Amino acid sequence: MKVIAHRGYSGKYPENTMLAFEKAVEAGCDEIELDVHITKDGQVVVCHDEILGRAVDGAGAVKDHTYDELRRMNAAKLFPQLTEFERIPLFDEYCAWAAGQPISTNVELKTGFYYYEDIEEKTAEIVKKYGLQERMMFSSFNHVSLLRMKQLLPECGCGALISRFGMGNAGYYCSRYGFEYYHPDYAGVTDEILESCRQYGIQINAWTVNDMEELSRAYERGYAGVITNEPLACREWLDKR
Ligand code: G3P
């Protein structure tokens, strides 16, 4: 079972920053999950929220700021004791770094609330620039974005993100649209969903698994991976199996 570091090692370091990504690799993760948006000047940027202010010390929407403005904002707002400043990274910068790391990446296209023009094309171009296709998968709550990624990078896996109530007949749904993975809230996985995914050969990566009881359940159920804020604790637990 893969340990997938959610927004990097976000339980201990500022989410979606290069520091959190580096620390996730040090913790022994197999994969890094991150979120992408498009800036006012058309750049693919790594950040979770559409609207700034929670984890990044800024205001307004990502789409209304140029990258030059965003890069001056502090992405370490939630960790003032740990570090004074962390920058919002460009996806290009992440890929340049990830190309030299022993990990894969799960890119979540944040197109559920605002649909950024050409986000799939721009993201795919950067992945190709660094030759990362074999170590890259895509996820989104907007499954139209995944269908577009399949057209652009058919060799990359796609995971359908589903909110906490889950989706009946999930295996059939994912199989019909060519999604290799089902990405549920861990609390929304019923026996019916498990059986449906098993029947259609769809793998499950559940989020956000931070306690060892849930990790144990995920392991027993045969999930492909857990998306976690605590990659070190998950790695250590799995290494003891
Ligand atoms: O990939 C799972 C998870 O990241 C989806 O939710 O809000 O943390 O991006 P969120």
Ligand code: CA
């Ligand atoms: Ca995400």
